[in-house]
Amino acid sequence: MSHPVVPIKVYVGIFLALITLTVTTVLVSKLELGEFNFVVAIIIAVIKATLVILFFMHVKQASTLTKLFVVAGFFWMAILFTFTLSDYFSRTWLPQVRWW
Amino acid sequence: MSTTLPHPDLDVRTNYLNADYGWKSWLFTTDHKRIALLYLFSITAFFFVGGAFAVMMRLNLLSPNGIFAHDTYNKLFTMHGVVMVFFFLVPSIPATLGNFLIPPMIGARDLAFPRINLLSWYIYIVGGVMALAAIVRGGVDTGWTFYAPFSSTYSNTHVILAAMGVFVAGFSSILTGLNFIITIHTMRCPGMYWSRLPLFVWGHYATALIQVLATPVLAITVFLLCLERVLHTGIFDPSLGGDPVLFQHLFWFYSHPAVYIMILPGMAVISELVACFSRKAIFGYGFVAFSSVAIAVLGFLVWGHHLFVAGQSMYASMVFSFISFLVAVPSAIKVFNWTATMYQGSISYDTPMLYAFGFIGLFTIGGLTGLFLATMAIDVHVTDTYFVIAHFHYVMVGGMVMAYLGGIHFWFPKITGRLYPEAWAKFAALVIFVGFNLTFFPQFILGYLGMPRRYATYADEFHTLNVMSTAGASILGIGYLIPMIYLAWAWRFGPISPQNPWHAKGLEWEQSPTPPPTFNFIEPPVVTEAAYNYSGEEAEIG
Amino acid sequence: MADSDIALHPPELKHHFDDAPQQLEASTLGMWAFLATEVLFFGGMFCAYTIYRHAYHDAFESTSRFMNVTIGGINTGVLICSSLTMALAVRAAQLGQKKALIWLLIATLTLGGVFLALKADEYHEKYVEHHIPGPGFQYEEPRFAQQAQILFFLYFAMTGLHAAHMIVGAGLLITLIVMASRNRFSSRWYTPVDMIGLYWHFVDIVWIFLFPLLYLIGHTK
Numbered sequence: 001m002s003h004p005v006v007p008i009k010v011y012v013g014i015f016l017a018l019i020t021l022t023v024t025t026v027l028v029s030k031l032e033l034g035e036f037n038f039v040v041a042i043i044i045a046v047i048k049a050t051l052v053i054l055f056f057m058h059v060k061q062a063s064t065l066t067k068l069f070v071v072a073g074f075f076w077m078a079i080l081f082t083f084t085l086s087d088y089f090s091r092t093w094l095p096q097v098r099w100w
Numbered sequence: 101m102s103t104t105l106p107h108p109d110l111d112v113r114t115n116y117l118n119a120d121y122g123w124k125s126w127l128f129t130t131d132h133k134r135i136a137l138l139y140l141f142s143i144t145a146f147f148f149v150g151g152a153f154a155v156m157m158r159l160n161l162l163s164p165n166g167i168f169a170h171d172t173y174n175k176l177f178t179m180h181g182v183v184m185v186f187f188f189l190v191p192s193i194p195a196t197l198g199n200f201l202i203p204p205m206i207g208a209r210d211l212a213f214p215r216i217n218l219l220s221w222y223i224y225i226v227g228g229v230m231a232l233a234a235i236v237r238g239g240v241d242t243g244w245t246f247y248a249p250f251s252s253t254y255s256n257t258h259v260i261l262a263a264m265g266v267f268v269a270g271f272s273s274i275l276t277g278l279n280f281i282i283t284i285h286t287m288r289c290p291g292m293y294w295s296r297l298p299l300f301v302w303g304h305y306a307t308a309l310i311q312v313l314a315t316p317v318l319a320i321t322v323f324l325l326c327l328e329r330v331l332h333t334g335i336f337d338p339s340l341g342g343d344p345v346l347f348q349h350l351f352w353f354y355s356h357p358a359v360y361i362m363i364l365p366g367m368a369v370i371s372e373l374v375a376c377f378s379r380k381a382i383f384g385y386g387f388v389a390f391s392s393v394a395i396a397v398l399g400f401l402v403w404g405h406h407l408f409v410a411g412q413s414m415y416a417s418m419v420f421s422f423i424s425f426l427v428a429v430p431s432a433i434k435v436f437n438w439t440a441t442m443y444q445g446s447i448s449y450d451t452p453m454l455y456a457f458g459f460i461g462l463f464t465i466g467g468l469t470g471l472f473l474a475t476m477a478i479d480v481h482v483t484d485t486y487f488v489i490a491h492f493h494y495v496m497v498g499g500m501v502m503a504y505l506g507g508i509h510f511w512f513p514k515i516t517g518r519l520y521p522e523a524w525a526k527f528a529a530l531v532i533f534v535g536f537n538l539t540f541f542p543q544f545i546l547g548y549l550g551m552p553r554r555y556a557t558y559a560d561e562f563h564t565l566n567v568m569s570t571a572g573a574s575i576l577g578i579g580y581l582i583p584m585i586y587l588a589w590a591w592r593f594g595p596i597s598p599q600n601p602w603h604a605k606g607l608e609w610e611q612s613p614t615p616p617p618t619f620n621f622i623e624p625p626v627v628t629e630a631a632y633n634y635s636g637e638e639a640e641i642g
Numbered sequence: 643m644a645d646s647d648i649a650l651h652p653p654e655l656k657h658h659f660d661d662a663p664q665q666l667e668a669s670t671l672g673m674w675a676f677l678a679t680e681v682l683f684f685g686g687m688f689c690a691y692t693i694y695r696h697a698y699h700d701a702f703e704s705t706s707r708f709m710n711v712t713i714g715g716i717n718t719g720v721l722i723c724s725s726l727t728m729a730l731a732v733r734a735a736q737l738g739q740k741k742a743l744i745w746l747l748i749a750t751l752t753l754g755g756v757f758l759a760l761k762a763d764e765y766h767e768k769y770v771e772h773h774i775p776g777p778g779f780q781y782e783e784p785r786f787a788q789q790a791q792i793l794f795f796l797y798f799a800m801t802g803l804h805a806a807h808m809i810v811g812a813g814l815l816i817t818l819i820v821m822a823s824r825n826r827f828s829s830r831w832y833t834p835v836d837m838i839g840l841y842w843h844f845v846d847i848v849w850i851f852l853f854p855l856l857y858l859i860g861h862t863k
Contacts, residue, residue, distance in 0.1 A: 005736055006729075015726040022718050022853075026711065029858035041854035049847045056729040056843045063667065065285065066674055073678030076313045077685035079400055081692070084349045087404065087416035088693055094414050203658075210658035212668045278675045286668045287658075316679040320686035324799065333775040333795040334788060335690065341788040346693060350686050619657070 003061040014055045021048050115517065115615040130214035131618055136200035137515075138221050139191060144584075146187040146228060149235075153180035155577060158539075158570040164563055166556045173556035174241035175257065179234075181244025186266050187228055189496060190273055190358060193365035194280070194311075195224070197507045198304045200515060202280060204608035204616060205298050207289025207625040212282040216275050224272035230265030234258045243554060245355070248336030248347040252328040260326045267322045270315045273361075277311025280304055289607075291627030298606055298631050299375075299388050303368025306392035310357045310364075310399065318354035321347065345410050352403035360399040362496055363463075364392055366503030367434055370456050373506050374438045376604040377453035378445025381632035384437040391430030398427040408479050417476060424474035431467050435460060450602070451525035455506030458533050462498025466491055469544065484554075487547025493540045502532070505583065512587065513597035514608060517615040520590040524582065532579035538572025605632055654831040666833060673837045677844045684803070684848055691796045691855065694789075701789035706860035708773060709797075713764050714857040717757050718849065724753035725846045732839045735822075735832035743835070744822050750842065751815045754808055761805055765798075774798065797856055804852060807845045814838045 025044040029037060054060040059070055116133045126134055157176050160166045166173060199217065203210055211217050234240055240262040242251040251259050284297070284305050324335060325347065334340025336347040375382045382388055404412055404420030412420075438460055447453070469491040472478050482488065512520050542565040547553075551562045558566065600609045608616075611625045629636060652662060659665040695702050731746035765774075772780040775795040781787040818835055821827065827835060 006733060008730065008733070011726060011729050011733070015722060018722045018725075019719060022715070022722065025854055025858060026715055029854070038859055041858055045851050045854050048850045052725060052843050052847055052850070056725050057840055062670065065667075066670060069671060069674040069678060072313070073674075073681035076400070076678070077681050077688075080317065080353055080682070080685055081689055083401065083404065083416070083419075084346075084353075084689055085692065086419065087345075087349065087407075087412050088696070090413040090415040208658065212658075213672060214656075214658065274679055278672060278679075281675055282668050282672045285671060286664055312675055312679055313682060316682035317686045320683050323803075324687070324690070327795070327799060331776040331795065333779075333791045335694075335792050335795055341698070341792055343693070343697075346690060350690070353686075 003058050006055070006058075010055065014051050017051060018048055114617060115613065116618045117517070117615055119618050128218070130210070130218055132199050132203055132211050132214060132217055133515075133616065133618075135217050135221055136196050136198075139195040139199060139224070142221075142225060142228065143188055143192055143196060146183055147580075149232075150180055150183035150188055151577065151580065153177075153183065154573065158573040160556060161558070161566045162570050164558050164560050164566075168556060170556040171241060174243075174554070175239035177554055178240045178243050182231060182240070182262060182266065183235075185244055185358070185362070186269050187224075187231060189362040189500060190269075191224060191276070192362075192500070192504050193369060193507060194276055194304060194307055194361075195221075195272075197300075197369065197504075197511060198280065198307075198365060199276070201511065201608055202283060202301060202304060203287070204612045204620045205301050205606060206284065206287060207292050207607050207611075207621070207627065208283065208287040209619040209621070211279045212287055213279050217279055220272045220275035220279070223275070224269055227265045227267070227269030227272060230261055230268060234262035234265060237261070245351060246322070246325060246347075247351075248325060248328070248344050249338065249342075252325055252336050252347075253332065260329055263322045263326055267319055267326075270319050270322075273311045274315045277308035277315075280308035281312060284308075289625050289627060292607075293627075295386070296627055296629075296631050297389075299371035299382060299385065299392070300368040302389040303364050303371065303392045306396035307361050307364040307368075309393070309396045310361050314354045314357040314361075314400070317350060318358075321350040321354070324350075345407065345412065348407050348410055349403070352406045353400075356403040356406065357396070357399045359492070359496075360395055362500055364395060366459065366463075366500040367392070367431075369503045369507035369510075370438060370459050371434075372604075372606070373452045373456040373510055374441050375632045375634065376510070376602055377448050377450060377456065378442045379448075379634045380441055380445035381630070381634055382437060383440035383443075384433075385631065387433055388437050391433045394430040395427060398423060398430070402427055402474075405474050405479070408476050409483050421474055421476050425471065428467060428471055428474075431463075435464055435467075449526075451520075451522060451529055452506040452510035452602075454526060454529045454533075455502045455509070458502045458529070459499055459506065462494050462502065462536070466494025466496075466498055469494065482547050484552055485547035486543040486551045486553055489553050490540050490543035490547060493543070498536055498540070505529070505532070508583075508587070510602065511608075512590070513601050514612075514614050514616070516591045516594070517597055518590055518594035519597045519601060520594060521586050524586045528579055528582035528586075531575060531582065535572050535574075535576030535579045539569050539576050540572070542566070542568045542572075605634055652830065654833075662831070669833050669837055670840075673840050677840065680807075680844060680848075684800070687796065687800050687803070688851070688855075691800065694792055694796065695859075698786075698789040698793065701786035702793055703860045704783055704786050705790050705793050708768075708771065709857045710764055710767065711857050713760050714853055717760050718853045720753050720757045720760070721846045721849050724750045724757070725843050727753065728839050728842045732832070732835050735827050735835040736829060738829035740822060740825070740827070743827065744819055747815055747819045747822065747835075751812055751819070754812050754815070758805060758808060758812075761801065768794075768798075800852055800856070804845065804848050807848070811838070811842050811845055814841065 021044050025041055028040050028044075031037070033040065053070060059067060116131055126138065129135060153176050156168070157173070157180060160168045160173055160176070168176065199211070237258050240255070240257045240259055242255050242257070242259060246259070246263060284301060288297070328335050328337070332340070334342040336342045336344050338344060371382055371388060402420055402424045404416055405424045408417050408421075469487070473482065473488060473491060509520060509525055512518075546562055546565050549562065551558050597614055599614045602609070607625050607627070611623075612620050613622065655662055655665060659668070727746045727749040731743055731750060734742035734746055768774055772778055773794050775791050775798060779791050779794070781790045783790075815838065818838055821834065
């Protein structure tokens, strides 16, 4: 097979990290951090997803091309988000243009 | 179907068409060439279904008061758009010519996933049947763009059936694109570096990127629309707290890149035709290849130009407008490079080249008018008028359909092993060109003068131009019928074609028999020269 | 290529591929291309959700107390466990350990079943509270009723599609278990296990994002 065998303890280690991060995100959500709650929750989720992708999905050992495919999917979703939200967030910057 | 490799000493008249007989050998085939033919016949059928709706629309527009009820007219233009966009244009060149030619062009025996290829055709058929069912049950009247809240709340036509047909057909498109991307990455033969790929392959690679990355967003949009139609929770309905513009954002995130799905394969064909019939390597190969990918990527950043008058913020609109100007640049680069290829080339005026000339001229007109539409100050006047309709028909019909016909003629000998009658083909190309321009050029003027689109009636002052347009449409319709007849005749009775009737470069012509055997090559090919090496010493005089 | 060469190639190598590494690379890239489409599929809904969350901030906060964090949290843990068992299953296949492979696949399937059962319980809870969008929807605070219905609609659409993907995954796992028990896999070829593993992990990743966004944000008050 293409990638070397990963020792069981690596998988268990990642598993424990994921559980710990889950507990952390639940506990942090109970604190009053305002908008920061959202940011922290997303950061933790991204870290968890990255761990799953790199280790459980073997992307760390995969070819560069595979890594490019992985990044491309998320990058394209980011395009959808960024440009759509740019409309919604900028609607209040200028008065509504009327041409009637 | 047999899957053993052909023995080199086998009778060379055994090819993919006669390797096996019976309906099962066709409906359960995994041979990309047979699947391409399955698509060819189904796509042609849908073209004529969509065309029939167009004929009825143009008949209606012969007189200012129309002949159909307004609701009926709404259904006509909707079904024309749905069928032509989703069941003809999006699959057209990729699923037929792309499927057939990409493996031999890169020196492979098949695509990476032959069974998924067959599955994609079946999925297309299921989606097509659903769309036909919607037609038979009375059609849909929302426009092919399915704008909410009309489509989600107020229309009482079979929106869900049609939308789900589109949803299903989208998966066919995704699987085709996925297959192409993986094939081009992993199955190039020795010596077939990325820099030696035919531009046909580059164009389809760029198209496949769009198919894979854009279509899922259409899928979720249509899915949410159908749920909304059933549950009326308000996600797109302003009277219930929803935002109809959100639907438009999600819809056009796919549908704008989709129009590049509907032109890049055409450009891919034109590169091959221009090189062969100028007997010259494409000028600026790297620029053309890069431009294909640039169009695909930039095409994802411009969808908001469909929302200029929808209530989108001025800032977002300005960004979308600016990037829309940018995306015209790679298209222009291609047109310049094709022209430069022809300069000091040895031009022959065979039918495929006539279609290529038509493409270059008509696509340029269509593309330039796209720039007018990208300019917000102009768009507010011509949006939702016939100007827009003329623009996209110039690029999609004057562009893509001409490229499709050019490609069908060019590779007809390769696909069928026979030659088509050149005189009839030239005649049909001319009829199509005249009919097309007579149909759609008046529409630029009509739009500029203010005739709205998607209206069953119009003001008296637009009468003459509409009559011209309908006259052109009847000529265009005849023009499309003529090839159906002579190509069908030639497939059965045409003269047997030599291996390389055009003396073209490319693995599919030079190292694969005509028609190809099931696994495309007798000997595994090795590539030792750049693409379009027409000036090489071993090139034959055309 | 001589006929004898053809006869000696591994049975899992398809004729259109030149060698096994090429076939594996194609399969892996193909699965990742498919997962990219899934990212964009769910991404559209995440986008709609983000917009309405911001637009209807107060209604969103009011709905957050109806999200069952306990079930959501347990389900997150269940899915993470199932990802562990799936990764170990792929590893067992890689080492040719048939029995371990089958048991780990069954464990993954069972954990997936637990997730779905808890989800069903959660949906039932919502049904009882009249929070399922549609004709029967009722909301405790009338001033937020319209907006809450949109938010609950997105909740059900997102978790419902996620559950549908899990059900498909369960079907795929059953197929793998049957194939494994029929000795279809060996350390030389176990690509379906590998690929379905990728799919399963991806479904887990979707939940990793769904959980905080749907259950945790807005729970401070």
